[in-house]
Amino acid sequence: MNIHQKDSDGLLLVRFKLKADHTSAFEKWKSEAIERISDFKGFIDITTMNQLKDEDYYHILIRFDTEENIIAWLHSDERKKIFNDSAISWLTDRQEVIHNWNIFWFRIFEGTKKWKQWAVTFIAVYPLTIIIPMVVKLIAKLIPLSFFAGIISALMISGFMIFLVLPFIHNLFKKWLHE
Structure with missing residues (x-):
């Protein structure tokens, strides 16, 4: 195969x-x-x-x-x-x-207006960009991360965004997105 x-x-x-x-x-x-x-x-x-x-x-x-x-x-x-x-x-x-x-990745937004995509994506991203850097700062106090703090933040934000937050937010706003 x-x-x-x-x-x-x-x-x-x-x-x-x-x-x-x-x-x-x-x-x-x-x-x-x-x-x-x-x-x-x-x-x-x-x-x-x-x-x-x-x-x-x-x-x-x-x-x-x-x-x-x-x-x-x-x-x-x-x-x-x-x-x-x-x-x-x-x-x-x-x-x-x-x-x-x-x-594949954007099939959930097929046929959706761009401004609605932007609004839902903003709702998903904003809390992550506030919370994740604070978590990484706490970790950096215990373990020196220096240069890697930004990389870890980006990995966590994109991971949470794709696998947890965006699917949840999309289900929450599904009807409105596809009106």
Whole structure:
């Protein structure tokens, strides 16, 4: 399996549910589907994530070398044979989404006005720029940091911003952002 991602890589996410007691039919269908997909132009790899609980979705991540090859796959006869077969009536609620690596970090702001993005980002950044330097100063009293204090502050602010504060703030303001 090739785990190295390039900006030109394309990722197709297929999400679906199974009707009750059709796991064996799904496993047979999945092996045939993987065989067809893996022979398609630009195919890199495929990952299947089984459902976590009974009502949850199955997810299949299909990686191609370019987004163009994903689009070709979506319009191909091979794909139609896989998903339009009447024998797969047990597969329900199917959704397919192309993921673009180039917009990964900012996808939550897709279609949002710039001034709203700025306002939410400011709300997330401002407290961090006040609190984190104070914490780093306290640490610097115990351990001499000199030059590294600024680097540590920047790392902590950006880390908290991306992984904790911005997702929380976005969820808080989600409705307003996308009005």
